[in-house]
Amino acid sequence: MAAPQTLFEKVWRHHEVVAETADTPAVLYIDLHLIHEVTSPQAFTVLRQRGLGLRRPERTFATMDHSTPTRTEQVFGDAPITLEDAARQVSELERNCAAFGVELLGLRDARRGIVHIIGPELGLTQPGKTVVCGDSHTSTHGALGALAFGIGTTEVGHVFATQCLLQRKPRTLAINVNGALQPGVTAKDLILAIIGRIGVGGGTGHVIEYRGETIRALDMDARMTVCNMSIEAGARAGMIAPDETTFRYLAGRPRAPQSEAWAAALERWQQLPGDPGARFDREVDIDAAALEPMMTFGTNPGMVIPIGGTIPERTGDPAFAKSLAYMGFAPGERIQEHPVNVVFVGSCTNGRLSDLRAAASLLRGRKIASGVHMLVVPGSQQVKRDAEAEGLDRIFIDAGAEWRESGCSMCLGMNGDLVPKGHYAVSTSNRNFEGRQGIGARTLLASPLTAAACAVRGRVTDPRELL
Amino acid sequence: MEPIRTLRSRTVVLPVSDVDTDQIIPARFLTTTTREGLGKHLFADWRYAPDGSARPDFVLNQPQAAGCTVLVAGRNFGCGSSREHAPWALTDFGLRAVISTQFADIFRSNALKNGLLPVLLEQDAHRWLLEHPGADVTIDLESTTLTLPTGAAVHFPLEPFARYCLTNGVDELGFLLGRAAQIDSYESQRSRP
Numbered sequence A: 001m002a003a004p005q006t007l008f009e010k011v012w013r014h015h016e017v018v019a020e021t022a023d024t025p026a027v028l029y030i031d032l033h034l035i036h037e038v039t040s041p042q043a044f045t046v047l048r049q050r051g052l053g054l055r056r057p058e059r060t061f062a063t064m065d066h067s068t069p070t071r072t073e074q075v076f077g078d079a080p081i082t083l084e085d086a087a088r089q090v091s092e093l094e095r096n097c098a099a100f101g102v103e104l105l106g107l108r109d110a111r112r113g114i115v116h117i118i119g120p121e122l123g124l125t126q127p128g129k130t131v132v133c134g135d136s137h138t139s140t141h142g143a144l145g146a147l148a149f150g151i152g153t154t155e156v157g158h159v160f161a162t163q164c165l166l167q168r169k170p171r172t173l174a175i176n177v178n179g180a181l182q183p184g185v186t187a188k189d190l191i192l193a194i195i196g197r198i199g200v201g202g203g204t205g206h207v208i209e210y211r212g213e214t215i216r217a218l219d220m221d222a223r224m225t226v227c228n229m230s231i232e233a234g235a236r237a238g239m240i241a242p243d244e245t246t247f248r249y250l251a252g253r254p255r256a257p258q259s260e261a262w263a264a265a266l267e268r269w270q271q272l273p274g275d276p277g278a279r280f281d282r283e284v285d286i287d288a289a290a291l292e293p294m295m296t297f298g299t300n301p302g303m304v305i306p307i308g309g310t311i312p313e314r315t316g317d318p319a320f321a322k323s324l325a326y327m328g329f330a331p332g333e334r335i336q337e338h339p340v341n342v343v344f345v346g347s348c349t350n351g352r353l354s355d356l357r358a359a360a361s362l363l364r365g366r367k368i369a370s371g372v373h374m375l376v377v378p379g380s381q382q383v384k385r386d387a388e389a390e391g392l393d394r395i396f397i398d399a400g401a402e403w404r405e406s407g408c409s410m411c412l413g414m415n416g417d418l419v420p421k422g423h424y425a426v427s428t429s430n431r432n433f434e435g436r437q438g439i440g441a442r443t444l445l446a447s448p449l450t451a452a453a454c455a456v457r458g459r460v461t462d463p464r465e466l467l
Numbered sequence B: 001m002e003p004i005r006t007l008r009s010r011t012v013v014l015p016v017s018d019v020d021t022d023q024i025i026p027a028r029f030l031t032t033t034t035r036e037g038l039g040k041h042l043f044a045d046w047r048y049a050p051d052g053s054a055r056p057d058f059v060l061n062q063p064q065a066a067g068c069t070v071l072v073a074g075r076n077f078g079c080g081s082s083r084e085h086a087p088w089a090l091t092d093f094g095l096r097a098v099i100s101t102q103f104a105d106i107f108r109s110n111a112l113k114n115g116l117l118p119v120l121l122e123q124d125a126h127r128w129l130l131e132h133p134g135a136d137v138t139i140d141l142e143s144t145t146l147t148l149p150t151g152a153a154v155h156f157p158l159e160p161f162a163r164y165c166l167t168n169g170v171d172e173l174g175f176l177l178g179r180a181a182q183i184d185s186y187e188s189q190r191s192r193p
């Protein structure tokens, strides 16, 4: 009998066109290639220079999200895109997709959104597929049991021309999560705690599989939040074995298999979970019941503490000191009650419907504190419509927040949605790097519940106080 | 791609750990649609004051950095985004190798595809280099060793295929296109979507 295999090994094996040897990496087949306006132009240029086309144009799918405007008048009205370079990128993507026969969800398309939100939402992302995109948060798609990872622009060109990548097989890391999350503690808090535990380089060279009863109990939106931030621990990808929750989520989505093809797909997908006894290179156990709402205090996602905790001391670590100086914090200080200037709810980490519901649940009937600028940016136009159908937009607007069109927005500030210098921003996104949300911006990463609580009080607030 | 066999240079030392891709090249410079010209934005937020003038205390602005092709950074270099603009900015600035004790996976892969060598050193040699800015080093790809001015030669790991591509100037796309027959047969045999 064949040796027991993990989920990752099964997906990897199915896609080996040529297995790796000591001298050469594997040639790995890619089922789904997602592209956006920022990391694709130079790859199209290479195709033109070498006189190549796309080997399988039907396996590549384009959207625009990173540098697109989120103001309705700029998306649907006649107002020009503020940033000239961003406008050029958007029009270049349109031209490239037309020239090379790639399906594009353009700026005004009802299905457009952040690339990692729309892949699953449209049913393009499926269990057992290999999914790549010129974006590190491609790890999000692993929540459906796909092997999904970010690639550079040169590799985008490789997939265009050959539908394959040269890859060394990564190692495997199991993160076993057991115990029930306490009220007010969410998937975002869980993944922040995991990164705090293993460190920002802790997953380097590995594919993480999240397992255990806590993971099984999460809905798909929450699973995507967890897998999304795998890259913040340095991991190549994050995966969760597909189960009934996955299948229910996918059933009936426009690009998911339909009728007879669905039954056949389901049969294949049910074979994907790891075999009993399959070995991982490393394992880490997490007790979910002990977790509290988490918030970052530094300039990488591993610099994180329970929201009521104190900032640790790390003597003899200049990088740590530099990071605290940037944030305006000192060791031994508490972050709770620290004034907050900006609150951002959105991104591929927490821009899905359940995230907006969570934030709205704390804002219903309340106002955000005066002086706080709160921006709520749905992850896709579909999320926006669904939220509006439930009246969530009214809750945000009545509370004093801004409600926008979908896009990456303030997660990386490429479209001009920026945090001003020196301001403290509680953000549901995934990176608190220096300058990520604007030059001199100070980012505090947290869950949508925590972000909403901070908006109401105008200070760093434990959401459990307002539940 | 030009083959690289050996690199000789003085080092420039940036003793910062966990240097992320947003530091190497901030997002506002990603609106370009070409790969050239990013060197002037390398480490922009550390290199320039808000008025655009060069900060004299930043190491790449100092006279001894001129002409150096080897950057020594703290541990864990290149974490964060998949933006290939990071190695493009480093090479456009004139760097050919980065030395650290850990590299983020996507950064390492992107760097190798652009003739930028990620040199993964063990802690002792790395510490020595951090403590001796401007040291003359020789990096040899055939033997995958870095030689310090003390004469000590330290081995560094380099995936054999990456070494083959770098030392022969082989481009991976050409290699993959050469596998077309296998890709054809894979596609025709498989029933899955």
Ligand code: SF4
Residues within 6 Å of the ligand: A065, A066, A114, A115, A116, A135, A137, A347, A348, A349, A407, A408, A411, A412, A429, A430
């Ligand atoms: S939302 Fe942020 S992390 Fe996600 S794809 Fe956009 S820029 Fe990247």
